[in-house]
Amino acid sequence: MTEKKLADWWNESHASLYEKLGGEAAVNAAVDIFYRKVLADPRINRFFEGVDMEKQAAKQKAFLTMAFGGPHNYTGMDMRRGHAHLVKQGLNDSHFDAVMEHLGATMKELNVPDELIAQAAAIAESTRNDVLGR
Template sequence: MSQTIYREIGGRSAVEAVVEDFYDRVLSDEQLIPYFDGMDMDELRAHQIQFISSVAGGPVEYSGADMREAHAHLDIDEADFEAVGAHLETALRSNGVSDENIEAVMDEVVALKDPILGR
């Protein structure tokens, strides 16, 4: 993927805004809060900024732990994966990302569903 989406959405500052919005939404969701208990949120935000930048074609290599390994201890189910995805999509939309770019980012996220769910 070219750097087009990353540039179109406004680069790093836009990605940071999306990630802040995303975590505000996730951490306000009673269904999802238990997953974040005791987590280093600064570290998670940094990983998420890298991840979104990477899937949007930004000049960032995602250096986060392997997706399966990073999520294995959480025992995430399908409903929780979908809820997180919905919050990400809403955060992208509310930060002015176009439908076409949202779809491209979400396609990358959906491609990681099996490893995140440990399948």
């Protein structure tokens, strides 16, 4: 193998899900679509009432970066703290499922391959108990 081929092979086989999806550009493309879906959904939009737009955009970006397996600084404890007030307002599995639905639909709209959608869903799913405070 030439050096270039070796480097390509290494990068392809070690690319994170985040890199495969297109990194920060992919997250930025997904934010608008995802955000619109969430805010248009009467099952869950009440949780986002009174959250200011700037904070919200940063939150959506953090959410998607996390789901895409990218660099993030959140831990289970942060997920617990970040959603504890929502759990008090009744946040439960049905709301979590709705968010998962929008995540999958957003990625489908962006023509992400099913296999990568499944990987992102698995990452998001792994936060369920922390988000729901149990």
